[in-house]
Every structure is written in C-alpha cells, then in structure tokens.
Amino acid sequence: xxxxxxxxxxxxxxxxxxxxxxxxxxxxxxxxxxxxxxxxxxxxxxxxxxxxxxxxxxxxxxxxxxxxxxxxxxxxxxxxxxxxxxxxxxxxxxxxxxx
Numbered sequence: 001x002x003x004x005x006x007x008x009x010x011x012x013x014x015x016x017x018x019x020x021x022x023x024x025x026x027x028x029x030x031x032x033x034x035x036x037x038x039x040x041x042x043x044x045x046x047x048x049x050x051x052x053x054x055x056x057x058x059x060x061x062x063x064x065x066x067x068x069x070x071x072x073x074x075x076x077x078x079x080x081x082x083x084x085x086x087x088x089x090x091x092x093x094x095x096x097x098x099x
Contacts, residue, residue, distance in 0.1 A: 012086040013062050015053040016046075017069055019079035026051050027096045029073035037061045040091035044098065056091050 017026070022045050030043040030053060039062065041055040055065055072078050 009058070010056055010088060011059045011062055012041075012088045013053075013055045013066065014084045014086045015055060015066065015069055016082040017051040017053070017072070017078060017080075018049075018082070020075075020077035021051045021072060022049050024075040025073050026076050029076075030069070031094055031096050033065065033068050034094035037065055039065055040094055041089075042091070042095050042097045044096070054086070054089070054091070055094075056088060 027043045027045065030051070033039075034041065034043075034055065037057065039055050039057040041053065043051060043053045046052050053069070055062055057065070066081060066083055069081050070078055
C-alpha cells in the first residue's frame, strides 16, 4: 500500500505589503486572519507606508495567508506583496506591533 509523506514542517515567511495598506485596518485584519489560520508571528507598520509581517506555520497555511495579504481588508489597495523565507523564531502567537 503506497503512503505519502506530507510536508508539515513549519516555515517562516518575511512578507512586505506595499500600496494603500496603512490607515485601513490592515494590521488588525491581518491578526484576525492569522488567528483564524493558526499562524504565529507579528505585523507592523513601516515608516515608508509599507506593512511588514513575519509569519510561521505549515507552508499550506502560509500560502493561504499570503493569498489573503494580496487582497487585505476592504479599504486596502494592495499593489505588491514581497515574500521571502526566513529562519524560524518559534513565535507562540500572532501580535500587532507598534514599534
């Protein structure tokens, strides 16, 4: 009987979202979506008007999350989402940072 090995290893994504993404509840909506998907990490505003996210979960969940990041909340106008893989930090939860 054949068997399949599923890739359930956690991954770490560094995500930068560009466009009209500040002042439209992007961070709060990101936390809500991350909590819904079981993703750990953080989101924060950058001084250049981007939103920066670090997210950790199984890759399938991260791909769903990145798909959502390309849309964002209702009043956002996402222009581009840049994603790179990073080193796991073993985050326990997802938080909105204001640093």
